[in-house]
Amino acid sequence: MTESPTAPLPDARLPAREPALAVTDVTHSFGSRKALDRVSLTVPAASFTALLGPNGAGKTTLFSLVTRLYDNRSGTIRVLGYDVRRQAAAALSRLGVVFQARTLDLELTVQQNLLYHATLHGMGFAAGRRRAGEVLEQAGLAERARDKVRTLSGGQMRRVEIARALIHRPRLLLLDEPTVGLDIASRAALLAQVRALVAEEGIGVLWATHIIEEILPDDRVVVLHRGRVRAEGRAGEISAGAGTLAAAFLALVGEDAEVPA
Amino acid sequence: MNAPRTGTRDIEAGVAPLPERAPAPTPPSSDPRHAMPAGRFRLPLSGYAICLAGICWREGLRFLNQRGRFLSALVRPLVWLFIFAAGFRSVLGVSIIPPYETYVLYEVYVTPGLVAMIQLFNGLQSSLSMVYDREVGAMRILLVSPYPRWFLLVSKLVAGICVSLLQVYAFLLVAWFWDVELPPIGYLTVLPALMLSGLMLGAMGLLLSSVFRQMENFASVMNFVIFPMFFASSALYPLWRVQESSLVLWWICTLNPFSYAVELIRFALYGQFNPLATAVVAGCALVFLGAAIFAYDPSAGVMARRGGPDNAR
Numbered sequence: 069m070t071e072s073p074t075a076p077l078p079d080a081r082l083p084a085r086e087p088a089l090a091v092t093d094v095t096h097s098f099g100s101r102k103a104l105d106r107v108s109l110t111v112p113a114a115s116f117t118a119l120l121g122p123n124g125a126g127k128t129t130l131f132s133l134v135t136r137l138y139d140n141r142s143g144t145i146r147v148l149g150y151d152v153r154r155q156a157a158a159a160l161s162r163l164g165v166v167f168q169a170r171t172l173d174l175e176l177t178v179q180q181n182l183l184y185h186a187t188l189h190g191m192g193f194a195a196g197r198r199r200a201g202e203v204l205e206q207a208g209l210a211e212r213a214r215d216k217v218r219t220l221s222g223g224q225m226r227r228v229e230i231a232r233a234l235i236h237r238p239r240l241l242l243l244d245e246p247t248v249g250l251d252i253a254s255r256a257a258l259l260a261q262v263r264a265l266v267a268e269e270g271i272g273v274l275w276a277t278h279i280i281e282e283i284l285p286d287d288r289v290v291v292l293h294r295g296r297v298r299a300e301g302r303a304g305e306i307s308a309g310a311g312t313l314a315a316a317f318l319a320l321v322g323e324d325a326e327v328p329a
Numbered sequence: 330m331n332a333p334r335t336g337t338r339d340i341e342a343g344v345a346p347l348p349e350r351a352p353a354p355t356p357p358s359s360d361p362r363h364a365m366p367a368g369r370f371r372l373p374l375s376g377y378a379i380c381l382a383g384i385c386w387r388e389g390l391r392f393l394n395q396r397g398r399f400l401s402a403l404v405r406p407l408v409w410l411f412i413f414a415a416g417f418r419s420v421l422g423v424s425i426i427p428p429y430e431t432y433v434l435y436e437v438y439v440t441p442g443l444v445a446m447i448q449l450f451n452g453l454q455s456s457l458s459m460v461y462d463r464e465v466g467a468m469r470i471l472l473v474s475p476y477p478r479w480f481l482l483v484s485k486l487v488a489g490i491c492v493s494l495l496q497v498y499a500f501l502l503v504a505w506f507w508d509v510e511l512p513p514i515g516y517l518t519v520l521p522a523l524m525l526s527g528l529m530l531g532a533m534g535l536l537l538s539s540v541f542r543q544m545e546n547f548a549s550v551m552n553f554v555i556f557p558m559f560f561a562s563s564a565l566y567p568l569w570r571v572q573e574s575s576l577v578l579w580w581i582c583t584l585n586p587f588s589y590a591v592e593l594i595r596f597a598l599y600g601q602f603n604p605l606a607t608a609v610v611a612g613c614a615l616v617f618l619g620a621a622i623f624a625y626d627p628s629a630g631v632m633a634r635r636g637g638p639d640n641a642r
Binding site for chain 1: 370371372373375376377379380382383384386387390391394395467469470471472473474475476477627628
């Protein structure tokens with residue numbers, strides 16, 4: 069992947085062995101409640117890794133730690149080899165995030181939203197405007213650049229958020245349940261957009277979800293339940309014994325968890 | 330529950346080994362971005378300026394898009410000026426106290442207090458928007474910027490101060506038509522005073538935003554912060570008058586940092602410098618700012634203990 073035509077990206081020259089995200093032995097508790105218990109997982113470069121878990125599994129805590137909303141107290145989290153706690157600036161500048169909550173300014177235009185994000189990464193207005201044009205083109209939303217975000221559909225907003233997360237050319241993209249509340253067509257469009265990023269640009273993607281249909285047999289899957297990693301591997305391998313991924317998932321998280329749709 | 334961990338991790342191990350070697354990647358030295366060891370990754374200085382400019386630009390755009398916010402920010406002090414001050418004009422006599430050199434009308438006396446009130450509302454309103462931002466996640470977008478968190482928070486404050494300056498000058502313009510004329514130099518000398526008082530009030534709002542979890546708490550912020558601070562200060566009446574009626578209240582007013590913000594602005598509007606007020610406002614600004622930065626610190630702050638926005642239910 070590193071010698072792909074996208075090579076002008078500085079990080080594309082990193083050794084391919086460096087995973088986009090490596091979480092090692094991370095435990096995190098709030099008071100007496102353990103939100104994450106010795107969690108280790110890997111998102112290899114140019115991979116689509118699904119983080120599958122019922123609500124309350126610890127996905128949001130994990131995302132908060134990786135994006136350094138607060139620090140991990142034990143274990144290490146590395147983005148492209150950079151420790152999120154010790155080399156935060158280096159790690160965060162290689163990281164793009166789409167949060168579960170909508171985070172666009174509804175009153176501003178699509179382009180203004182993207183430009184604001186570009187400046188947050190130290191990209192000047194001219195360069196930001198150029199790059200915003202590129203990522204919007206990629207997302208198929210170039211003609212909406214000057215429209216207010218309020219006028220967009222839910223699916224389009226999500227695609228803008230993904231475009232925004234890509235503006236500073238991250239090598240790791242985190243998405244926290246991005247398809248919640250979207251209809252089937254928008255969900256498929258969103259998945260196609262993200263899978264294209266993996267295939268064409270070699271970005272490592274961590275896609276948190278509880279919707280099993282979004283996962284293909286060749287995707288990597290990490291099953292998280294009650295703060296623990298219950299399984300990690302190719303979807304096809306995890307489901308091998310149980311027949312379907314849904315059945316395997318159910319067996320892994322126990323009968324008390326609700327069956328995902 | 331006790332399902333065995335699938336053995337796929339071993340299979341995966343060949344694909345994606347956890348990095349056991351030195352943390353820093355060893356990239357080609359020709360790449361300037363990686364020329365230094367990873368531990369010394371530095372953000373370019375120009376990026377700080379761009380980042381600050383971007384945050385202010387967004388705040389300005391948001392402000393211009395929210396006409397209602399601008400109007401209410403302007404109407405609130407004008408109601409005080411047009412109605413309250415006019416009504417009390419004959420009741421409250423204000424004797425000659427510095428910085429005034431002659432008897433002044435009550436409208437003139439109350440104007441600096443109303444300017445400070447604009448900033449108080451603005452500071453707490455951006456704290457409201459911070460709580461709101463935190464809920465909708467815009468705050469998180471801000472905080473995933475690679476720039477240091479203290480810098481992001483200070484930038485956010487600077488952006489809020491710029492917005493409050495627009496509001497204050499719009500108010501002073503209307504007040505001028507209402508015959509509250511200040512010495513021309515005052516419009517200039519008040520600028521640094523406004524920045525300092527705006528910093529103190531904004532930092533206070535930022536600190537409160539890290540403490541309050543939900544939007545609806547802004548009603549209690551109004552009740553427990555804005556009104557007491559405003560009324561128990563020198564904004565509406567000189568402190569010697571308060572002292573005549575109640576010594577306890579006088580002490581409260583004297584200990585209220587907002588009084589010093591009002592006096593700082595009052596003196597600056599007449600081209601004068603009040604060292605005590607400046608020192609108190611600057612000191613409070615530093616304390617509030619330090620506490621706010623601590624509260625938002627990823628490892629020490631309240632978020633780490635409480636679990637941040639999404640777990641703070």
